[in-house]
Amino acid sequence: MGVRESLNEKPWIVGSLVALLVLLAGVALFRSVRGSGEVIVNTQAYFSTDDGKTYFTDLASRSSPFKTSDGKLAIRANLFRCGGKDPFVGYLEREDGGGRVPVAAPAVPAAAGADAPPGGFAPGALGAKVVKRPGEKSWAPIISSDGLRIILVKCPDGQDADRVSAPE
Secondary structure, three states: OOHHHHHHHOHHHHHHHHHHHHHHHHHHHHHHHOOOOOOOOOOEEEEEOOOOOOOEEEEOOOOOOEEOOOOOEEEEEEEEEOOOOOOEEEEEEEEOOOOOOOOOOOOOOOOOOOOOOOOOOOOOHHHHEEEEOOOOOOOEEOOOHHHHHHHOOEOOOOOEOEEEOOOO
């Protein structure tokens, strides 16, 4: 019996998976707008070439990972802050390309009215993202229980950390 036949016989499995994906996408959306109540599309994003020890800004439309001009692999870095303290990399995020590394190419800002806005989000894009905390070895799909645990960044006191947006 194939997968399709099994799913046809047990539609509750498909329904449960869809509900989980919708819930995770909703949590991710809530986390992205939680502080201000408005959606802000940034043209800049943070990246790191050293597993989150340091970070720099570049165009948000760049794929993650990408090779920098000096040959290092740059991964998108999501910054957070606890209270008035210095920002820190809460987690790293990249496309799940099966270990493939794209060649260095200049980033092109998204044109007005383009299909994908700055940041590269398009329908289905969350399913291709993987995340990890700095210092950890393994990556987890962003739409998984491990991925959700990673993106819900907490301060040492247990409070939610505040996301730091890249400057324009």
